[in-house]
Amino acid sequence: MKLFSIINYFINLNKTSNFLILFLKFLFYSFLNLHLFTYSYLIKFIKNKVEIQNPEFITWICMPVVSFVLFFFIELILIFKTNNVLYNTKRKNINFLTNKIAKQSYDYILENKTSYISKYNVNLSIVFSMNELIYSFLFSSFFNIPLTILFLFLTEIKIWIIILHCFIALIISIIILVKFSPVLNKLQEKLEEILSLNAKKQIKLLAYSSYFTFSIKERFLNPF
Structure with a gap:
């Protein structure tokens, strides 16, 4: 139950954006499955040796292209929105802490500054982990599994074509990942370094602020 309450807390931090992301996930998997679904009709046309000029054939040729473009752009929007929500969630948690x-x-902060920096780092780690759980697993599974099953029942496409399509997509993803992983690792290291420096600066600023407040109080209480 605690896990569900934590998930609910993180979703409610950016409720409007999270519902938008959920809706975009629905559109993404709908167009992705539509893209696969159209192959069954294309194969039918090819088997029946339908003329290319046939309007219906042209329509079914255009559909996978359009659906591919749509789910590609929706994925780009999802990446942008997810990162934006991640930033806002991180900022709200840091502000709370x-x-x-x-x-x-001041004395307590100075004595426990290492502990507070650790809390910042743990807090950031939890934020990243929870967002990964919500967006990569929870939201995706919510639509991916039922929509895929639905389209599989609707289509007459042979299962090996879907497997081949997924296998090709997997190979492309691996190539992209291998090619850009050094760049992504550098960006991640840079981001962690910036966040760590930011946490240390905020701790130092709080310490100075508390010290200044403490000094003012001392001066008023002991004017001579």
């Missing part, structure tokens, strides 16, 4: 630390005394 910062406000909590700000209530502590």
Whole structure:
């Protein structure tokens, strides 16, 4: 039950954006499955040796192209929106933790600064993990599995064509991943470095702020 409450908390942090992402996931998997679904009709036309000029054949040729373009652009929007939500979630959690630390005394912050930096890092790790769980698994599975099953029942396409299509997509994904993984690793390292420096700066700023407040109080209480 605790896991569900945590997921609910993270979803409610950016409720509108999360519902938009959920809707985009639905569109993405709908167009992706439509793309696969159209192959069954294309194969029928080819087997029956239908003329290329046939309007119906042209329509079914255009559908996989259009559906591919649509689910490709929807995926790009999803990446942008997901990263935006991830940033907002991270910022809200850091602000919550910062406000909590700000209530502590200067001496307490100075004594536990290592602990607070660790809390920042753990907090960021939890945010990234929960967003990965929500967007890559929960939202995707919610639409991917039922829509895929539905289109498989509707289509008369041979299963080996779907397997071949998925296998080709997997090979392309692996090639892209291998080619760009060094760049992605560098970006991830840079992001972690920036976040770590930001956490240290915020801790230092809080310490100075608390010290300044403490000094003002001392001056008012002991004017001489």
